Amino acid sequence: MYPDLRGKVAIITGAGRKAGLGAAMARRLAAEGCKVVISDIGRPAGPEMPASAVGMSEEMEAIVAELQQMGAEAAAIPCNVLEEEEVRTLIAKTVERFGGLDILVNNAGIGYLMKPIVEMTSREWDAVLGVNLRGAFLCTKYAAAQMIRQGRGGAIVNIASQAAKSGFPFASAYCASKHGLVGLTRVAAIELGRYGIRVNAICPNHVTTGLGAWQNEYFSKALGMTLDEYLEAMKKRIPLGRPGLQEDTAKACAFLCSEQAAYITGEALNVSGGEEYH
Numbered sequence: 001m002y003p004d005l006r007g008k009v010a011i012i013t014g015a016g017r018k019a020g021l022g023a024a025m026a027r028r029l030a031a032e033g034c035k036v037v038i039s040d041i042g043r044p045a046g047p048e049m050p051a052s053a054v055g056m057s058e059e060m061e062a063i064v065a066e067l068q069q070m071g072a073e074a075a076a077i078p079c080n081v082l083e084e085e086e087v088r089t090l091i092a093k094t095v096e097r098f099g100g101l102d103i104l105v106n107n108a109g110i111g112y113l114m115k116p117i118v119e120m121t122s123r124e125w126d127a128v129l130g131v132n133l134r135g136a137f138l139c140t141k142y143a144a145a146q147m148i149r150q151g152r153g154g155a156i157v158n159i160a161s162q163a164a165k166s167g168f169p170f171a172s173a174y175c176a177s178k179h180g181l182v183g184l185t186r187v188a189a190i191e192l193g194r195y196g197i198r199v200n201a202i203c204p205n206h207v208t209t210g211l212g213a214w215q216n217e218y219f220s221k222a223l224g225m226t227l228d229e230y231l232e233a234m235k236k237r238i239p240l241g242r243p244g245l246q247e248d249t250a251k252a253c254a255f256l257c258s259e260q261a262a263y264i265t266g267e268a269l270n271v272s273g274g275e276e277y278h
Contacts, residue, residue, distance in 0.1 A: 002258035006033030009098040010257070011090065013081055013139060014108030014159075016040025016055015016063065021159060021207060022107040023063050024246035025253045030072035032254055035098045038063050039090055040108070042078030048127035053112050073098065081108045081135030091142045100150055103257050104143040106136040107159040109177075114170045114218055125173045132177035137184060140199075144192055153196025155257045158185050159249070160201040160268060162276045170222055178203075182268045189266030198265040200256045205272035206234060207244040239274030 010029050015022030015038045022040070030036050040055025060076040067074035075097055079090040094101055109132045113124045136158055147154035163171060164178035182201050189199040208216065220230035235241055252271045255261055270276045 002032050002254060002260060004259040005029065005254065005257060008034045008102040008257070009037070009094065009100050010034045010103035010105065011037040011039055011077075011094055011101065011139075011143065012105040012107055013039045013079065013135070014055065015105075016042065016057075016060040016076075018059060018063060019246070020055075021204070021246055021249050022055075022105070024250040025105055025107065026063065026067060026074075027070070028247070028250035028254050029103070029257065030067045030070055030074060032258075033072075034103065035073040036067055036075075037090075037094050037098070038067075038074065038076045039079045041080045042076075045080060048110070048113065048124060049131075053110075081139055082130050084138055087135075087138040087142050090139075091146050095146060101143060101146045102152075102154050104139060104154070104156045105159065105253060106139050106156070106181075108132075108135050108139075109159065111161075111174055111215065113173065114215070114222075116170055117172045120172065128173035129177050129180075132174070133180045133184065136181055140184070140188055144188070144195075144197060147197050148192075148195050151195075153198075155261075156188065156192075156197065156199040157253050157256050158182075158199070158201040159253075160185070160203045162203055162205040162270070162272055164201065164203050164268060165270075165276055165278060170219070185268060186266050193265055198256075198261065200261070200265060201268040202249055202252050202256070203268050203270050203272065203276060204244050204249045205238065205275045207246055207249065237275060238272070242273065244271060244273065 042057040044051045064074045064076045079086045110128045160181045161178045163175045164182045185201040220227045
């Protein structure tokens with residue numbers, strides 16, 4: 001447990017799916033005593049962001065209710081991270097509701113538009129780069145400005161991926177966006193350090209969330225393997241013998257947000273059971 005997190009205000013984007021990484025990090029930060037804002041797009045936004053792939057308002061509210069049952073202060077604020085005015089409003093509403101902002105977790109991302117390069121459309125490419133990278137930039141921009149005004153520092157955690165450090169077939173846009181997110185992390189750490197704002201990234205390997213289950217099906221078929229063969233091969237290449245869990249990333253997030261990580265910034269922390277080590 002990290003007592004210094006008690007009372008801190010945290011926004012987690014892309015947190016509107018109950019089985020997702022965002023919801024897991026929200027639960028962990030709430031358990032640490034944080035006031036938590038659950039944010040997600042809340043509605044479909046075209047063929048690249050269908051209802052089946054995004055956090056809808058009803059599910060966001062259900063996660064908030066769960067956090068409140070834990071005794072946490074929590075709220076749901078929809079936000080399309082591609083829209084600058086919506087990002088500005090997310091920060092403003094958070095400050096209005098909870099009095100400030102101490103933690104931003106950039107978790108919103110598209111990991112389901114997977115195709116060979118020669119088949120991927122420019123619209124699909126733009127959607128992935130837009131949400132995964134432009135969205136993180138906009139949220140960082142406005143969250144950092146609020147933290148600077150407050151004058152008490154803060155923590156920004158970007159949820160990157162093993163794909164931020166290694167390439168994977170059929171994931172050109174995803175890998176490019178996550179490599180870029182590590183670059184954004186490093187620059188933000190340099191620029192914001194003088195204000196006491198630490199910026200780090202987490203690079204999980206595969207986690208079987210709802211999205212992760214879809215990825216298992218997609219990649220096993222694309223590679224000509226059965227689902228069982230694909231999952232067994234995955235386990236064999238991970239030194240600790242299992243894929244990641246949502247809680248693994250949530251624990252790393254809480255650590256990076258706490259004062260136990262007070263001298264850590266600009267890092268891209270692998271949480272991969274030893275699968276990724278550079």
